[in-house]
Each structure stands twice: as structure tokens, then as C-alpha cells.
Amino acid sequence: MSTLITDSSRSNYLNAAYGIKSWLLTKDHKRIALLYLVAVSIFFSVGGLFAALIRLELLTPEGDMVQPDIYNRLFTMHGVIMIFFFLIPAIPAVLGNFILPLMVGAKDLAFPRINLASFYVYVVAGILGVWALINGGVDTGWTFYTPYSSMYSNTQVTLVAMAGFIAGFSSIMTAVNFIVTVHRMRAPGLTWFRMPLMVWALYATSIIIMLATPVLAITLVMLMLDHSLHIGIFDPAQGGDPVLFQHLFWFYSHPAVYIMILPAMGVISELVAAFSRKKVFGYTFVVYSSLSIAFLGFLVWGHHLFVSGQSVYAGAVFSILSMLVAIPSAVKVFNWTATLFQGSVSYQTPMLYALGFIGLFTIGGLTGVFLATMGLDTHVHDTYFVVAHFHYVMVGGTIMGYLGGLHYWWPKISGKLYPEFWAKISALLVFVGFNLTFFPQFIVGYLGMPRRYHAYPPEFQVFNVLSTAGASVLGLGYLLPIIYLTWSMRYGKKAPANPWGAVGLEWETASPPPTFNFDDDPVVEHEAYDYHHRPEEPRVA
Amino acid sequence: MSEHHIVTPKTYITIIAFLFALTAATVWVAFQHFGDPWNDVIAIGIALTKATLVVLFFMHVKWSERTTKLAVILAVLFLVVLLLITMSDFLTRGWLGVPGS
Numbered sequence A: 001m002s003t004l005i006t007d008s009s010r011s012n013y014l015n016a017a018y019g020i021k022s023w024l025l026t027k028d029h030k031r032i033a034l035l036y037l038v039a040v041s042i043f044f045s046v047g048g049l050f051a052a053l054i055r056l057e058l059l060t061p062e063g064d065m066v067q068p069d070i071y072n073r074l075f076t077m078h079g080v081i082m083i084f085f086f087l088i089p090a091i092p093a094v095l096g097n098f099i100l101p102l103m104v105g106a107k108d109l110a111f112p113r114i115n116l117a118s119f120y121v122y123v124v125a126g127i128l129g130v131w132a133l134i135n136g137g138v139d140t141g142w143t144f145y146t147p148y149s150s151m152y153s154n155t156q157v158t159l160v161a162m163a164g165f166i167a168g169f170s171s172i173m174t175a176v177n178f179i180v181t182v183h184r185m186r187a188p189g190l191t192w193f194r195m196p197l198m199v200w201a202l203y204a205t206s207i208i209i210m211l212a213t214p215v216l217a218i219t220l221v222m223l224m225l226d227h228s229l230h231i232g233i234f235d236p237a238q239g240g241d242p243v244l245f246q247h248l249f250w251f252y253s254h255p256a257v258y259i260m261i262l263p264a265m266g267v268i269s270e271l272v273a274a275f276s277r278k279k280v281f282g283y284t285f286v287v288y289s290s291l292s293i294a295f296l297g298f299l300v301w302g303h304h305l306f307v308s309g310q311s312v313y314a315g316a317v318f319s320i321l322s323m324l325v326a327i328p329s330a331v332k333v334f335n336w337t338a339t340l341f342q343g344s345v346s347y348q349t350p351m352l353y354a355l356g357f358i359g360l361f362t363i364g365g366l367t368g369v370f371l372a373t374m375g376l377d378t379h380v381h382d383t384y385f386v387v388a389h390f391h392y393v394m395v396g397g398t399i400m401g402y403l404g405g406l407h408y409w410w411p412k413i414s415g416k417l418y419p420e421f422w423a424k425i426s427a428l429l430v431f432v433g434f435n436l437t438f439f440p441q442f443i444v445g446y447l448g449m450p451r452r453y454h455a456y457p458p459e460f461q462v463f464n465v466l467s468t469a470g471a472s473v474l475g476l477g478y479l480l481p482i483i484y485l486t487w488s489m490r491y492g493k494k495a496p497a498n499p500w501g502a503v504g505l506e507w508e509t510a511s512p513p514p515t516f517n518f519d520d521d522p523v524v525e526h527e528a529y530d531y532h533h534r535p536e537e538p539r540v541a
Numbered sequence B: 001m002s003e004h005h006i007v008t009p010k011t012y013i014t015i016i017a018f019l020f021a022l023t024a025a026t027v028w029v030a031f032q033h034f035g036d037p038w039n040d041v042i043a044i045g046i047a048l049t050k051a052t053l054v055v056l057f058f059m060h061v062k063w064s065e066r067t068t069k070l071a072v073i074l075a076v077l078f079l080v081v082l083l084l085i086t087m088s089d090f091l092t093r094g095w096l097g098v099p100g101s
């Protein structure tokens, strides 16, 4: 154990080669993860800037800061950037890329070059998106609904759709890599049902990506054709059907919400086990819940179309199917809670994020069930209630999972410990700021404030002031980790191989790991999270 | 890894002959009148048959291992899900009529 304590003379993936070229042309999954970390952080900041401008405009009921057409561009670019360039790649391409090969005891992903290519494809998509932004942006909402987007909007619909199209290929490349790695490169002894739940979650996510993303690609191609050549696939005036666009778009985008949440759920399983020192309760159930979320997630997309002119009969079926998805989601929540029961729980920063996730995801998921009820959705569709729902799952869920995971694996990634005090402060700010921002939106949405308007009746102001105040706290909460994590890379205390006393192959190699991950090929003799069979290891951090 | 199956030129030529024949059939069918949905049904049926031949022989799925076959079947299955459930909207939209008209 103590032989694994890092000493800086030891060769690791960070000091194995120097120079900008050794980074930009690396085939090491760990370095590619760091490239992604930088890239998604940039997009997160840009998306956050748009959010700040939206919240500022909404501070007062009058539309006084920006004109409506600018406001439309702000929320569209906020949504496009956050979803396609941050939430979808964040956990798989940063944390997954880094940790999946370590967790399965492999030297790298199956196709290191495809991994690097996926990064550059993502960068190309990102540059195209930014180019579109500079040249006027888009104003259709991130959902690009037709026929407005296809026939009327004179903003950069084609360019942005192209950016989304290209970004999809990057996701697919990552997904292929994960699937093949899990099938082919597990260490001896690591049977399917000994895999950490994070690996299962990434595997299920990859399957969704493979099956759903091509549909997004073809839908965006049709949209581009309609927008640039007016061929009229979605134009009722030419015999097309605008609702068909919504079907195709949500066939991808509902599964895409699970592309965003499943990896976060994987992280939470790891955190709950490590900080309760217990095997995750009902491990097999959690595995199957990931797989059934992946499957059921494909059958519910019509819940976005309840008031779009979709047949009520189809709506009824979608409504029932949507409620079914809540079951595997609830299985996870119950099993995490049961894992905490009688565990030896400790409250380091990653665990604070995990507990935050469990509570906030539960609220987000349950309000999803409200929305899946056709009668209720008729009233709250396109109000701030929906906005609050999806921010509870995406910001309260996915981003909490991402930050929790980033802190948990940071000692492994950087070889340094982050400052626990500041990390706890920021976790607290994120939790408080988040709820202050988004809880009032449930109320104001229920009272009838529609989404996507730059002005609103004065009686809604108090909720919006709360939201904007919360957003500034939340912004501070996000700024702190950027600062102290960067700081810790240089000045942080050296991290031992296993600072949390956790089990899992990633903790059995040095921090930071050597280029090929393990000095001796690992062999797995236990099931995942077998804390009860291991001697108590000291927690350093 | 399973050993690599070598496909003889004869197989390829047979399959391509089938594909051309089916293309001719598509053209012929387009000029016939089979009554409402049937022209579409037949044309799509022929297209699916051709796609299946390409996937099985040209893409070597016939000789691939079980996981690869499973991946192909899964993809087709989800395409069916997409079409079937979308049709559940389009086919039942008229049932309620439009209020006021």
C-alpha cells in the first residue's frame, strides 16, 4: 500500500512527455480526458455567460436590457451550448474517458486514435457553433421546432444544425470506444457482474448514443435542407408535417436526457459506496435499472408533444410509458438510500454532491411524472414549471454528478489533493444557489409564467428576483472549483494512490497513473465494492 | 477474435445479380397500380430485401459473431420502434375530428 505513494520522480502520464504537441497529438485516454476537460469547461463558461444575461434581463418585468430578438438568441445559444457541448460530453468524455479504462483494468480504450479523433470532431463542431454565434446566432430555441426554424427564421439555423450534426459523430466515436472496451478489455476476473456501476452506466449510455444519435443526425440534415433549400419536409404549406420534426427530434432528445443523467447516476453509485464504505444495495437491480432506463427511454418521446397536435390516443400511450421510466429511476434512488443505511458515512465534498444529487434528482424526476400526466401538462407546458423540471434533473442532477465525480477522481487525475475547505464551501454555495434559482421557477411556472419571453407581468417579479439572486450565488459556486482545482494542480498536497480508502481498480494504481495505467496487469478476485472483505484503509483526504 | 471468413467472388456476383434484379423489379412495380397502400408496401419490401442482402453478405454480418448480429438486430429493432410509435400518432390523429369543423 504505502509503496504506491506517489513520488514525483516516478514516471506518470502527466510527466511522461512534455510540450504542446505531446498533448495535442496524444493517444492516452487520460490526456484526452484532460483536453476534453478544458474544452467543456470553456463551453460551460460561455453557456453560463448567456444564462447570466438571461437572468439579468428577467430581473425586471419590462424588456429593458435586450430586444426580444436578441433575447431569443440568448436562450437558444444557452440551451444549444449547454446541452450539445457541455452536458452530453461532460461526464462520458471527461470522467468516463479517464476512469473507464482504469476501472476495467485496461491500458487504454480500445481505439485510442478514434478517441483523439472524437475530440477533434467535437472541436470542429464547437468552432462551427461559435462561428454561427458570431454571425448572428440562432433564435429557434434549442429544440429547432419547425416550421419556424425551417421556413421563417433568418438566423444561422443551418450552421448550428451542422454543428449539432458533427458533434453527434464525436459522441458516437466515444460510445463505440466504450462499448468495445467493456466487451473486450476487462481485466482477468472482472466478470460483467463484478463491474463497477459507473462502467455499467457508461455502457448503457453508449448504447443509447449509438442507437439515437443517427436519428438526430438525419433529422438535422432534413432541417438543413428545409431551411436552406425550402424543400418542405416539415412545411404544411408544401404538404409536409411540422409535428413529424418533433417526433424525430424527440426520438433522439428524450433518450438524450438519459445520455445526460445515466453517467451521473453511475458517478453517484461510486460515491455512495465509497463514502458509506458499503457495497451498493441491490447491485444487480441497479445494473438492470440502467439497462431498462436505456430501453424505456426510447418509448416515451411523445410526452413532449401532448399539446403539439399529436393524437390524444398516442399521447395516452406515451403518458403511461413515461410513468414507467420513473420506476427504474426510483430503484436507483431507493438503492442509494438503502446503501447509506447503517453505512459508515463520511461527508467529504464528493459525498455532499452525491447527497445533493439524490435529493434534487428526486424532485426533478417526480415533477417529470407530473408533466407526463396529459391533463396537467396542458396547463404547465411551455411554462417555467418545465424549465424548473429540467434544470432540477440537468443542473441538480447531471452537473452535481459531474462535480462530485470530478472532486472524487481529482486526486487520481492530477496527483494532487484539492483544498477540502474551499470545496465544501463551494458545494454548499452550489446547493443553496441552485435551489434559490430554480425552486421559485416551479411556483411562477405553475402560476402561468411562460418560458422564452423577455418580459412578463409585474406580479411575477418577486420570483424572478429570487431566481436571479440565486443564479449569482450559483455562479460563484461554479467559479470557485475552477480556481481551486487549477490552483491545486500546482500547489496542492501530493495525493496518495488511494486517498479515500476506496475499493476499485482505479485506486490500486498510482496517482497520477503511469501512461499505461498499471505497472502490473491487474487481476480481479472480488466483486465490486466489497468493503466488507477488505481491511479498513486509512482515509487521507 | 473469430477467424476471418473469405467470401468467394461467386457469392458476390450472385448477390449483385439479385440486387440488380430487385432494382428492375422496383422500376417495374412503380409503373403498376396495385391499389392504395400496396405500391408503397411492395416498394419498401423490395428495398428492405436489398438492404438485408447488403448487410448480410457485403457487410459480412452473416459470418460475424453473435454480438455483432445482436448489434445489427438491435439497430433494426429501434428503427421499427421509431416508425411504429410515430405511426401510432399519424394513424389515430383523425379519430377525434377537429372541433368546430
Ligand code: HEM
Pocket: A143, A257, A258, A260, A261, A303, A304, A322, A323, A325, A326, A329, A364, A365, A366, A367, A368, A369, A371, A372, A373, A377, A380, A381, A382, A386, A389, A390, A393, A394, A397, A398
Ligand atoms: C423521471 C423521468 C422523467 C419524466 C417522466 C419526464 C417527463 C418530462 C415531460 C413530460 C416533459 C415535457 C414537458 C412539457 O414540455 O410540457 C419533460 C421536459 C423535459 N425534461 Fe423531463 N422527465 C424525466 C426526466 C428527465 C431527465 C432525467 C432529464 C435530463 C437529464 C429531463 C430533461 C428534460 C428536458 C430538457 C425537458 C424540456 C425540453 C424542452 O422543451 O426544452 N427529464 N420531461
Ligand SMILES: [Cu+2]
Pocket: A253, A254, A257, A300, A301, A303, A304
Ligand atoms: Cu422527455
